[in-house]
Amino acid sequence: MLAAQSEGRKIISSGNTELDAKMGGGIPLGSLILVEGASGAGKSVLSQQIMWGALQDSYLVTLFTSENTVRSLMAQMQSINLDILDYLLLGKFRMHPMALARLGSSAPDKLLRVLKGIRGRDLIVIDSFTAAISHAATSVQIVSFFEQCKRLCGEGVTIMITLHPDAADHELMNPLRSMCDAHLQLRAEQDGQRLVKTLQVAKVRGASSSTGAIVGFDVEPGWGMRVIPISKARG
Numbered sequence: 105m106l107a108a109q110s111e112g113r114k115i116i117s118s119g120n121t122e123l124d125a126k127m128g129g130g131i132p133l134g135s136l137i138l139v140e141g142a143s144g145a146g147k148s149v150l151s152q153q154i155m156w157g158a159l160q161d162s163y164l165v166t167l168f169t170s171e172n173t174v175r176s177l178m179a180q181m182q183s184i185n186l187d188i189l190d191y192l193l194l195g196k197f198r199m200h201p202m203a204l205a206r207l208g209s210s211a212p213d214k215l216l217r218v219l220k221g222i223r224g225r226d227l228i229v230i231d232s233f234t235a236a237i238s239h240a241a242t243s244v245q246i247v248s249f250f251e252q253c254k255r256l257c258g259e260g261v262t263i264m265i266t267l268h269p270d271a272a273d274h275e276l277m278n279p280l281r282s283m284c285d286a287h288l289q290l291r292a293e294q295d296g297q298r299l300v301k302t303l304q305v306a307k308v309r310g311a312s313s314s315t316g317a318i319v320g321f322d323v324e325p326g327w328g329m330r331v332i333p334i335s336k337a338r339g
């Protein structure tokens with residue numbers, strides 16, 4: 105039995121109350137989560153925040169990363185006060201570096217095979233899946249990858265996939281977005297004179313409160329994601 109089920113909790117929290125509130129109170133377990141954002145928009149930091157929150161709640165977490173080594177991830181997370189070294193040593197957090205570009209067009213299928221073999225994990229994060237999409241042979245292959253992930257989510261695991269929005273054209277992105285239970289969009293936007301990072305909670309299916317909010321945030325050394333006010337009127 106997964107740690108989450110045995111303790112009767114039902115959501116993945118970021119461990120940041122303000123951020124959770126904007127995400128409808130937390131993302132229900134068993135969700136397929138899509139995080140979209142260009143380079144530097146905050147995909148990895150948001151993933152790290154959510155992995156940290158999940159570990160704090162005694163969930164078991166596995167990360168597939170195309171960007172970090174164990175050492176660089178620990179250093180990066182410590183720099184924003186998200187220290188997960190103990191969880192790593194206890195096996196509650198596992199990470200697998202992946203070279204998606206090197207796998208070429210077989211990347212989605214190979215990754216899926218590995219995902220299917222994982223047992224007893226509550227949260228699986230793939231940061232990022234961009235290279236798999238850009239090297240995929242066909243979009244059918246990608247849609248099928250998402251469908252299979254969704255099937256795994258049906259068994260209770262939560263899967264979070266980060267993507268650069270330019271990785272695929274609209275004809276592929278739209279079906280992927282609608283397939284996901286939660287869709288988070290990260291952007292760097294002009295707010296008056298400032299350039300602010302924003303998180304748009306496009307949807308969180310099954311959230312306890314409403315979503316759709318756009319929240320401004322900053323990444324601060326020694327702190328992490330801090331929600332900040334934005335003035336820009338939204339239409």
Ligand SMILES: Nc1ncnc2c1ncn2[C@@H]1O[C@H](COP(=O)(O)OP(=O)(O)O)[C@@H](O)[C@H]1O
Nearest residue numbers: 142143144145146147148149183184323324325
């Ligand atoms: N320790 C830190 N101190 C300050 N800024 C940071 C720190 N860690 C990450 N950032 C900033 O957070 C932003 C988001 O980075 P990241 O999550 O890596 O983006 P992405 O994964 O979308 O490319 C970047 O602007 C990066 O400089």
Ligand SMILES: [Mg+2]
Nearest residue numbers: 147148171232
């Ligand atoms: Mg990143």
